[in-house]
Amino acid sequence: MRESFSGLVIRRGEKGFGKAFEFAEIAFRNLPFLEEFHFFELVDSTNERAKSARPFSLLFAEEQTSGRGRLERSWVSKKGGLYFSIVLPGYNVSKLTLISALSVAEAVKDSKIKWPNDVLLFGKKFCGILGEAFEDKAIVGIGINVENDVSEFEFACNIKSYYPLSIKDVFENVMKNFAKNYTDLLAGKWREIFERFAKICETRGKRVKVITPGRVIEGVAELSEDGAIVVNGEKIYSGDCIHLR
Known part of the structure; x- marks a missing residue:
């Protein structure tokens, strides 16, 4: 074990006590490919720190000061949430982002996905995902509202409001699901993964407005098997999707 940034880096096989090792044990037990676990009580952004981490690492924070979401939006990351x-x-970061959303949605009962990667409970968002691609690595950042206070945000919720799941419970479930989905992805089982994603994606069949750089497209949404949304016959791979009532 060695200090890294303001946190700790724990390698597979290392033993110890305290919160860092408890969460590391969950990650290593469920992700057979994982080599390093970075634990931070407080950090600016796990995705930012991940840029200097090696592949097959997981960076975990109890709290972030500069959490980021899609389209350069901030993600409020108070203690009580799950941020890693x-x-x-x-690899194809769009597919990694999709399996991440699916892994979270299948970890919490009644979850639905809003394209491309927001996870909702009863119409309110409790999880956001940010995928970033680099020449030598792909990073998927996941932020989940578990028991943190989100009352200031009208369209957000936390899991605790509906189900008595702890942060460790949610982390365990997501890790287990991600391991299966990532293994299936590498094994060429994309169609099976996509079918499960499409089944719980609320965007499919809805009238939407998709905002992309320089364009706004409205129409009924369908999903393409490569993870894109299709509106008026046009494939869109990234953008801000608004469900119209």
Whole structure:
């Protein structure tokens, strides 16, 4: 074990006591490919720190001061939430982001996905995901509202409001699901993964407005098997999707 940034880096096989080792044990037990676990009580952004981490690492924070979401939006990351980034070898980051959303949604009962990667409970968002691609690695950052206070945000919720799941419970469930989905992805089982994603994606069949750089497209949304949304016959791979009532 060695100090890194303001946190700790724990390698597979190392033993110890305290919160860092408890969460590391969950990650190592469920992710057979994981080599390093970085634990921070407080950090600016796990995705930012992940840029200098090696592939097959997971960076975990109890709290972030500069958490980031899609489209350069901030993600409020108070204590009581679950914030982590997984660093993997270079791969299709859109598919990694999709399996991450699926892993979270299947970890919490009644969850739905709003394209491309927001996870909702009863119409309110409790999880956001940020995927970033680099030449030698892909990073998927996941932020989950578990028991942190989100009352100031009208369209957000936390899991605790509906289900008595602890941060460790949610982390365990997500790790287990991610391990299966990532293994299936590498094994060429994308179609099976996509079918499960499409089944719980609320965007499918809805009238939407998709905002992309320089364009706004409205129409009924369908999903393409490569993870894109299709509106008026046009494939869109990234953008801000608004469900119209």
